[in-house]
Amino acid sequence: MDDSLANWGPGDHQYPPWFLNRLEGLRSEGLMFDVTLCAEGREIPCHRLVLSAYADYFHAMFCGVHSESKKDRIEILGVSAEALQQLVDYAYTSRITITTDNIQPLYEAANMLQIWPVEQHCERFLIDHMSPQTCLGIWVLTDKMLCTYLAEMARSYAAKYFEEVRKMEEFLELPVNFLQKLIKYDDLYAKKEEEVVEAVMLWARHDLKERQKHLKELLEYVRFSHLDPEYLKNIIETDKEFAEATEIIKELSEGQSTHARSCQTFQGEILLLGGISEDGDKEDEDHNDMYRLDVFGNCVDTTTLPVFFERSRGFAACVLGSDVIVTGGTWSMRMAWRYSSSLNTWTFLPLLREKRCLHQMAVLQGQVYVVGGLSYEEGFPTDLVVRESTEVYDATANSWNEAVPLKQAVSDFGIANCGEKLYVFGGSIALGRGTDLVQCYDPTQEEWTFVSPLPTPQKGVTACTINILIFMVGGWLDCVLCYDPKEDSYTEMTEPLVPWDLSSATLCGHEIYITGGYNHATKTTESTVQCFNASCGTMIVLKDSMPISLQGHCSVTIPKT
Template sequence: MDDSSLRLAYWGDPHYPRQFLNGLEGLRSEGLMLDVTLCAEGREIPCHRLVLSAYADYFHAMFCGVHSESKKDRIEILGVSAEALQQLVDYAYTSRITITTDNIQPLYEAANMLQIWPVESHCERFLIDHMSPQTCLGIWVLADKMLCTYLAEMARSYAAKYFEEVRKTEEFLELPMDFLKKYISDDDLNAMKEEEVIEAVMLWARHDLKERQKHLKELLEYVRFSHLDSEYLKNIIETDKEFAEASGIIKELMKGQSKKARSCQTFQGEILLLGGTSTDDDDEVKAQGNIYRLDTFGNCVDTTPLYILVQNSRWFAACVLGSDVIVTGGLRSLAWRYSPSLNTWTLLGLPGPARRGLHGMAVLQGQVYVVGGMSYNQDSLELFLMESTEVYDETADSWNEAAPLKQAVSNFGIANCVEKLYVFGGKISVDNLTNLVQCYDPAREEWTFVSPLPTPQNCVNACAVNSCIFLVGGQLNCVLCYNTEYDEYTEVTELLVPWDLSSATLCGHEIFITGGYNHATNTPVSTVQCFDVNSGTIMRLQDLPVPLWGHSVVTIPKL
């Protein structure tokens, strides 16, 4: 018998794990070979030591070590609810569990204590999926208790973004003092007016005034009094008894900014989505001829028709120059400049850049770069990849050739970081993706290769912050950080929903990932995901007005 026949003799039965679990559940339900009873809140749960030991590290240490419980037939499990313990034991035998808003907290706490990592992970995902202004503070407190830093930071970031809604919830009134201090001192607190912070503090204090009045002076140190209207302050000191008692510290704080108060470094900008493709009621693919204007919550605040000559172009690219949007690509060798403030379109630098699509654009040292992509031969109508790079000189209103890419590529991610351009992955043929990363140095006027991506990528998005470039979208299953200084990659956090064929833009310290395509269901998606670079967390915001993929998204600074 040769080696190949021996290898063919080994194969796996995909039904075996389920059959095995069914067999164990059958033994439990029939009361056979049971050798231990777990107890909680008066409920008794008969089970098998072997199953529990193989299922969780907590029980493995209990039954396989020198603990006295290893010899006991009846064990009291303290600190967990009976219902949660029953669910966790059932999960050991069935691999199934039901999580609801009613049982999430005791189940999460029990899974954490008993080190049931899969269930703990399911609970965290449930809390993320159900995060809202009404639940985020409770999730923050719970995650902090469970020492889940990532979930706690996500909930804190969410609460800061939605302060206007959160401060009106029941959870805000019940927020512990230590958490309230962290909350109102958060630099990311999205308070439109500082009066809202004062009102929130007073609302919290009055909810249990007898107990909380002693904290009022300390909390007021976190308010930016320099941002408050003097007449407003004078009025509440004269009319509000609680404030009158704290008038001394208020007058002291009004003289200068408290060291505990928030900073004022908030980026002001708005997000524009241009073009893209969606699906109508008949499931027919159609182009979207609109510009959608989003606020930093993902809300669509305005819709404007896309300029007809751009609207009829496929796979254009866009970038921001000053406070305007530059658009290139499609079937015409033209470039357009869009002024959002005036809602006007003007031709840019005739003749424009070469006819191309699926390319990239970025601004480097005040100049617009158009890079790579795909074009077609007008005679044979065959598509071909492009390696050319063109630069727009705003002073001369003209386009010039720059050094070509080392590798012709389309469908890539592009970013300007530390005065260099970086091109990530893309297509090097119709069917082949690449993990190559190309870097352009304007001082040397040449492209070079840097460390490749961990895996080949198509349609990835790149956003630069300081000396790092954050990659999202494409076939990535997480936010990937490329450090240009060390030329290395780090995985940051997993995506929340499908994001292939999405677009992304940096607004302040947040990356907004808009739309995309779900290949599992063959449908475009309308989700907006927001990745906070400072906290390393990602959250889901309001959906787009329509499902959208293959669009361009940019951030316009508010001057």
């Protein structure tokens, strides 16, 4: 007998849909049903075997000692009939439709019945539909579902867009503990502290009789030292409806509550320079504009970069004071420039000592370091050289001086200044070959040493220092990676919400802004701005995209003028 005939059957890649089609055929023909699920008066005939294989909830119900294991008709309480029908349909077809209208009952039913794939689909839907209009509802819903990471993400989003969120109808319905969590943390974005007071008073006025008792605990989080004295005086003297509240305000303003948020919102702007754009007719073209973004990702200004940036990729940038230093690039390997953000002017700096692209820069003890990278001559890629050399800018002499070289030559790596030392993370040691090596420079010893390697080889990452920790994003990473120099150890944190290879990142305040990137699956360039909040470990996608899709660009943060 022909073995190929004897072993004939659906191939591996065909078997799952073929099998599901057979199951759906049995169901549509009404064959072999052995149990009926009921919810809100609707009856849904099913097969115990399918349900048991599909969900832990039903596996425990039918395969254990529960009385339901013998019943032909089972009432499922606490779920809507439509949600139950959708979940049963998913068991037979692997298809489900999630909308803004059915997300809540479907998510609650999937959570209760332990249908993990559908629950994950619902959570992804909520993330993709996060906005100032939806974040409060998502926060309350996911908190109820004990989905702590998504609840914290929604809270962080609401704090980011507090100005808009406080005007939503849903804000007035927030439980008091949610409002407390919203206004107590340092990541609350309010241009003026008066907005926080007005939001609390508006919430209380919505049900004054019931909510007045919560005013003191809420107002304790207000930074009274940041309030306009006239504004405060006006409330105390004129707001008769809040007679009790005015006494609380007076008491707290004089005592300065210890519960008040501690820090102010960082006033800075993000500059995006160069890169490769994908914008209709400009697909895969060098991008020669510079964008200024505010802390919400809004583009506040666009200027054209000087002609010497044309066709240049792989340059590096860092901030010195309020100026930006830019060096190297594929077509200008020894060039260096200084951009004055206050004057919006560019000036030339002396040439670098060596040609460099895909290198990095950092400021250490007030000095600009240019580290590693690669260079090539006319014979690229055969004449490609990965560099271990380092040079430092002497502002007094207006010159570049040789510094201690790296122990391992690398390009396309991450760099950060932390604890008065420089750290170089991963990078490429040859074309396409990444490394897990981490190199540390101590200026007091004038030497580079190796510290604990990365968990996996990496290239193209961006490293940002927050307090005493270094956070890495982008490149080959599949999550935010935190390095603790004191412990010489790594911690994996939240995952990106959109692909971030070839993205750029910069620290603005206590948040890391990750701009653009390349999606290898769809072969498209990203225009999103992801924002990682290190204090609460959440990642959100800002509601406004960049003016253009970008990859391979530079981003830096400058003080707001």
